Amino acid sequence: MRSAPAYREGDRSVPLIDDSVGGLLAARAADHPDTEAVIGVRHGTGDIERLTYAALFGEACRVAAALSTLVEPGQYVALWAPNLVEWTVIQYGAALAGAVLVALNPVLRDDELDYALRHSRAHVLLHADVSRGYAMGEVAERxxxxxxxxxxISLSEREVWLAPAAAASAPEISADSPVMLQYTSGTTGRPKGVLLTHRALVNVAKLTMEATGAPPKARCFNPLPLFHTAGCVIATLGPLWLAGTSVLCERFAADEALEAIRRENVSVLFYVPTVLHALLRRQREIDMPATQLSVIMGGASNxxxxxIDGAASVFGAxxxxxFGQTELAPVLSLTRPGDSxxxxxxxxxxxxxxxxxxxIDPDTGATVGVGEVGEICARGYQQFVEYLHDPEATARALDPDGFVRTGDLGAMDHRGYLTVTGRLKELIIRGGENISPAEVESIIADHDEIIDVVAVGLPDERMGEIVAVACRVAQGNREGLRDRLIDHVRTRMPSYKVPARWFLVDEFPRTPTGKVQRFALRDAILEHELHEL
Known part of the structure; x- marks a missing residue:
């Protein structure tokens, strides 16, 4: 007898709020003006800035006034910067102005930045001058x-992006209007622009905080990149919902992070596995009691x-x-208090x-039975509006009933609990960063000594996954080949995309139709069957 279908409707008894990002900030500034809202480093100074809700709202209103002279509501403003106080101020300011914020990774190289700016049709680029020694200002100018x-506009030009005073009136913003464009790596190379609404961001943050039982006015440590939805939605709008404090981490290092957690009396920590692993390892090494936290929440991979056990034991949390993805703004599911x-x-x-x-069965689209593995799909108010300028990809991402096809494989039990077993998509998730194998492959394939190349993700305790490539190479001197290949890619891609391991193959395992069997290649690497450079 066939088991019950693996389908579960969402709980509609929990209220949603009908508010915009800027509207929620205005409410917090009115009710909690003197509460610290954000703590972080100012651009160009290295100084720690502490903004109360009143001060944050005031600066955001001045940003909105400046942007309103540069763009119309609904137009796109790109932000290219690391985790600075200005990032959060501009996020709120753009929302108040009715602009759509284009969140960009601060390690983008010239061609990647060029693509995002042209594709989004941004009217304004706000950028940092330098990040971790990377001359962002020079790249932006070029x-x-x-x-x-x-x-x-450089963030150093405060008089341009920060008006002397707030505008006399602000545009009326619908909760259903777009507020953010996030670029997410796909399996075909170029990233897609995921368009998200005010309603999605505000309510996903609210419901996530409520589901975890995060305490009101919690002081929250955010080591996640602000250009990700995890960083600028859950770890920014989450504390906003709580009338709490967001403590930004500009550049993660375990010792400095643990000190900040102690100094700022943090009770909530956001994480990806890489971060949590580093904090846990360092805390076990030092001769000092661990700060006891209330809630630790995160994900990005299995x-x-x-x-999880170690963090709960050491930090008492x-x-x-x-679990989720950018297209769902970004949380689909999570464990909760009271779970076994x-x-x-x-x-x-x-x-x-x-x-x-x-x-669902990814081939037929039919809902599978409870306990059976298939593609995880979700539908609701929080799903993305579209892939910008790509109606075909948008259509492919949805099933006939309007569910977002996540590309992740998993199963649902009879209670509705989800387990994730793998990915239909071949994305590599390294330390929370999505990496497209096709993009890595196209750059390596440009090298004269490469005939063919395939990139795969390998499991890694610290990073979740690392990038590995298997190459078919031309005949010739292979001494120093690894170094030559690394030199080739380092100037063409950010360091986190550079493969950590390089292998040689004579032929790739393929299906009868000629497609490379990535799983078989990955298995061969893990079984030590390939020669490693």
Missing amino acids: VCADIPGLRR VAADL HVYNL PQDQLNTVGRQLPHLDCKI
Whole structure:
């Protein structure tokens, strides 16, 4: 007898709020003007800045006034900077102005930045001057010189992007209007622009905080990149919902992070496995009691059970595993207080309220039975509006009933708890960063000594996954080949995309139709069957 279908409707009893990002900030500034809202480093100074809700709202209103002279509501403003106080101020300012914020990775190279700016059709680029020794200002100047109609503004030019005073009136912003464009790597090379609404961001942050039981006015440590939805939605708008404090980490290092957690009396920590692993390892090494936290929440890949157990034991916190993707703004499901230890360690919990979830056969689209593995799909108010300028890709991402096809494989039990077993998509997730194998392959393939190349993700305790490539190479001297290949790619891609391991193959395992069997290649590497450079 066939089991019940793996389908579960979202809980509609939990209320949603009908508010914009800027509207929620205004409410917090009115009710909690003197509460610290954000703590972080100022651009160009290295100084720690502490902004109360009143001060944050005031600066955001001045940003909105400045942007309103440069763009119309609904137009795109790109932000290219590391985790600075200005990032959060501009995020709120753009929302108040009715602009759509284009969140860009601060390690983008020239061609990647050029693509994002042209594709989004941004009217303004706000950028940092330097980040971790990377001359962002020089890159921005070089790239923007060839893009007609784009206004480039350095964060050092405060008089340009920060008006002397707030505007006399602000545009009326609908909760259903777009507020953010996030670029996410796909399997075909170029990243897609994921368009998200105010309603999605505000309510996903609200419901996630409520589901984990994060305490009101919590002081929250955010080591996640702000250009990711995890960083600028859950770890920014989450504290906003709590009327709490967001403590930004400009550049993560375990010792400095642990000190900041102690100094700022942090009770909530956001994480990806790489961060949590480093904090846990360092805390075990130092001769000092661990700061006791209330909630630790995060995800980005399957989180090892011993990492969750270890963090709970050392930091005295409830550790919650979040699962989702950018297209869902970004949380689909999470573990919760009251879940059994087995569920907390081995599942990604249940879906958020107002989000319907099902598991389908990826080939037929039919809903599979409870306990059967298939593609995880979700539908609700929080799903993305579209892939910008790509209606075909948008259509492919949805099934006939309007569910977002996540590309992740998993199963649902009879209670609605989800487990994730793999990915249909071949993305490599290294330390929370999505990496397209096709992009890595195209750059390596440009090298004269490469005939063919395939990139795969290999499991790694610290990073979750690392990038590995298998290459078919031309006949010739192979001495020093690895160094030559690394020199070739380092100037063409950010360091986190550079393969950590390089292998040689004579032929790739293929299907009868000629497609490379990436899983078979990955297995061959893990079984030590390939020659490593």
